[in-house]
Amino acid sequence: MATTRSPEVPEQAVCALPEAGRSALAGGRIPVQRTAGAARLRLARRRWVQVAGCLVAAGWAAAFPLVSDLPNQVFWGSVAAPAYALAALLCLTVPGRRGARAAAAVAVLGAVLVPLVLLVLTGRHQSEVMVVERSARLLLETGSPYLPHPAVVTDYDPYLPAMALFGLPRALLGTGNPVAVLLGDARIWFAVTFLVCLLACRRLLRPRQDGAALLPLVTLTASPLIALALAVGGVDLPLIGVCCLAMALAARGRAVPAGLVLALACTLKWTAWPALPVAALLLWRLYGRRPAARATLTALGAGAAVVLPYLLTVPRVLQEQVVRFPLGLTGIRTPAGSPLPGKILAGFGPTGHTISLSMLCLGAFGVAVWLVAYPPTSAVHACDVLAVGLTVAFTLAPAGRFGYLALPAVLMVWPRLAAVPRRRPDRLTTILTGVQL
Numbered sequence: 407m408a409t410t411r412s413p414e415v416p417e418q419a420v421c422a423l424p425e426a427g428r429s430a431l432a433g434g435r436i437p438v439q440r441t442a443g444a445a446r447l448r449l450a451r452r453r454w455v456q457v458a459g460c461l462v463a464a465g466w467a468a469a470f471p472l473v474s475d476l477p478n479q480v481f482w483g484s485v486a487a488p489a490y491a492l493a494a495l496l497c498l499t500v501p502g503r504r505g506a507r508a509a510a511a512v513a514v515l516g517a518v519l520v521p522l523v524l525l526v527l528t529g530r531h532q533s534e535v536m537v538v539e540r541s542a543r544l545l546l547e548t549g550s551p552y553l554p555h556p557a558v559v560t561d562y563d564p565y566l567p568a569m570a571l572f573g574l575p576r577a578l579l580g581t582g583n584p585v586a587v588l589l590g591d592a593r594i595w596f597a598v599t600f601l602v603c604l605l606a607c608r609r610l611l612r613p614r615q616d617g618a619a620l621l622p623l624v625t626l627t628a629s630p631l632i633a634l635a636l637a638v639g640g641v642d643l644p645l646i647g648v649c650c651l652a653m654a655l656a657a658r659g660r661a662v663p664a665g666l667v668l669a670l671a672c673t674l675k676w677t678a679w680p681a682l683p684v685a686a687l688l689l690w691r692l693y694g695r696r697p698a699a700r701a702t703l704t705a706l707g708a709g710a711a712v713v714l715p716y717l718l719t720v721p722r723v724l725q726e727q728v729v730r731f732p733l734g735l736t737g738i739r740t741p742a743g744s745p746l747p748g749k750i751l752a753g754f755g756p757t758g759h760t761i762s763l764s765m766l767c768l769g770a771f772g773v774a775v776w777l778v779a780y781p782p783t784s785a786v787h788a789c790d791v792l793a794v795g796l797t798v799a800f801t802l803a804p805a806g807r808f809g810y811l812a813l814p815a816v817l818m819v820w821p822r823l824a825a826v827p828r829r830r831p832d833r834l835t836t837i838l839t840g841v842q843l
Contacts, residue, residue, distance in 0.1 A: 453497060453505075460494035460509060466630045467517070478530050478638040482521045486633060489516020493628075510621060513628035521637040526591045527584060532639035533560050538592045541565070542573025550716065552723045556738070564732045565641070567712055568673035572596060572644065596640035601627065603647025608824040610654040611785055622823045631812050642809070645674050646816045649681050649792065653821065656685040657785035661697035664689070665704025672705065673712040676728065677813075680795045682706075683774075687781040688788045734759065734804040752804035762804045769798035786821045793817040 467490055470483025493509035493516075500508055525531060541551035541563050551570040556562045572592045579590035588594065604623055626632060635643060648671040655664035664685055671678035682705055690698035716724050730736050734752055751762040773795040782788035793814035800810040 456497040456506065456509065457494050460490050460497055460513070463513070463517075463630050464488075464490035464494065467634075470634075476532075476638075478525060478532065479634065481525070481530075482517075482634055482637050485521045485524075486517035486630070489513055489520075490630075492516070507621065510624045510628060514624050514633075517628050517630070517633040518636055521633075522593065522597075523588065525637060526588055526593065529587075531591075531593065534639050534641040535592050536560065537563050538565070538569055538641060539573040539576040541570040542577045545570045546574075546577055550720055550723075552716075552720060552727055554720070554723055556727065559738050562727050562731045562736075562738070564728055565675055566673045566728060567716055568670060569641070569675070572599075593636065593640045596643045597636050600632075600636075600640075600643035600647040603644070603651040604820055604824070607647075607650045607654040607785075607820065610651075610658050611821065611825040626816070626820065626823075631815055635809060635812055639809075642675075642813055645671060645678055646813050648674070649678060649813070649817060650789065650820055650824075652681055652685050653688065653785045653788045653792070654824070656688045656701065656788065657692070659689070659693045659697060661689055661693075661700040662704050665701040666708055668701065668705040669708035669712070672709045677796065677799065677810075680773075680799075681792055684777065684782060684788050684792045684795075687777060688783075688785075691781040691783055732803075733763070746801050746803075748802040748804050759804055762802060766799060766802040766804075769802050770795070773798055784825070786825055789817040789821045 464487050467483045467487035471480045474480050474483070489512055493513040496509040496512060497505050499505070537560065544553070545551045545567075551567055552563050553561045572595045575595060576590035576592060579586040581587050581590065601623065604626075608623070627636070632643070648667055652664055652667040652671060655667060668678075668682050668685055671681055682702065686698045686702045689701050726736060731738075748762040748766065751758040751765075773791070777791055777795075782791055796814045796817070797811065800814070
């Protein structure tokens with residue numbers, strides 16, 4: 407009579423298995439060769455996903471020298487495209503995690519650090535960096551970050567008063583030597599705030615595995631979505647990080663810290679204001695009315711302490727530069743523009759502009775109804791709702807650009823990478839797990 411034998415497994419391999427795995431192996435329920443083959447197949451699939459991601463990034467960067475008329479973006483694309491191509495080669499040729507780590511290092515070096523440092527040392531940046539640094543100087547000299555009588559487009563400051571904080575290093579350090587030039591640049595502090603907030607978000611949502619956060623964060627930072635913004639401007643990066651951190655704090659029931667972080671977000675740009683009701687409903691759904699009320703009152707109180715002095719002293723300037731200018735309602739139009747529906751409609755004159763604003767209000771109302779009908783129950787859910795609302799706003803606004811969509815994109819991506827995995831992850835989580843280096 408023929409007998410069937412299970413393949414022999416070395417004793418040290420059995421000891422390395424988790425307890426449930428050792429029990430199943432002892433009972434003959436796991437075919438060892440099939441398990442090993444499946445693991446190799448998963449690794450191969452992940453490697454090809456990583457290679458494809460690097461090649462897409464290389465193509466994205468290589469397109470800028472061909473289609474962009476902005477010198478800083480052309481420079482970034484010329485430097486970043488070879489770095490992404492080399493990262494793809496490393497993913498393909500270097501085995502195991504070493505290839506992923508080497509590719510991440512090359513990508514962040516070539517797409518972020520080198521172009522950022524070179525642009526900073528040569529004094530090249532997008533206009534928003536100059537606006538933020540000037541606002542800090544004005545704040546120290548006059549008590550207000552806004553020019554009272556803007557004459558050209560770069561005289562306008564479309565940000566709320568707290569954004570001037572990122573320009574203080576330049577106002578204090580000056581430009582006397584290369585170190586001061588580098589450390590005083592607002593882009594450095596945009597990036598620091600972004601990275602610190604995302605790391606804190608990861609620690610809150612996955613406290614026992616926070617040491618594994620570095621590689622996914624490096625990969626996200628090296629992606630074209632973040633790398634380009636960080637190198638040439640980066641003014642939206644702190645807002646992205648602060649919004650992610652606020653949702654993580656709310657999901658953990660830390661009402662007062664969440665309120666303070668929301669106050670910071672809401673005093674950087676008015677586009678962060680939708681984060682407040684989303685976080686409040688998340689706290690209410692998970693922890694009750696009192697924590698939600700504490701967070702809301704903290705955010706409103708701290709935010710009012712920052713904005714109210716300017717509403718009382720320079721209300722016309724604040725309305726003109728922070729509200730009307732971004733909406734395209736001033737005589738001097740914002741340079742922000744991409745072929746998005748709202749921008750296209752606004753190009754047809756006053757009627758198209760009115761239609762764009764009407765659609766924006768209808769979209770905001772629809773998202774609000776969805777939020778009330780289905781309050782968020784996790785940080786991932788809350789960030790998804792906020793991302794949808796901001797995407798609607800940026801798409802239908804009379805003056806918008808594709809770069810604004812980095813905020814909802816990161817809101818969709820990072821909480822999924824940071825949160826404790828669910829038993830049945832959604833499709834986006836599965837794709838992100840495979841694509842991260």
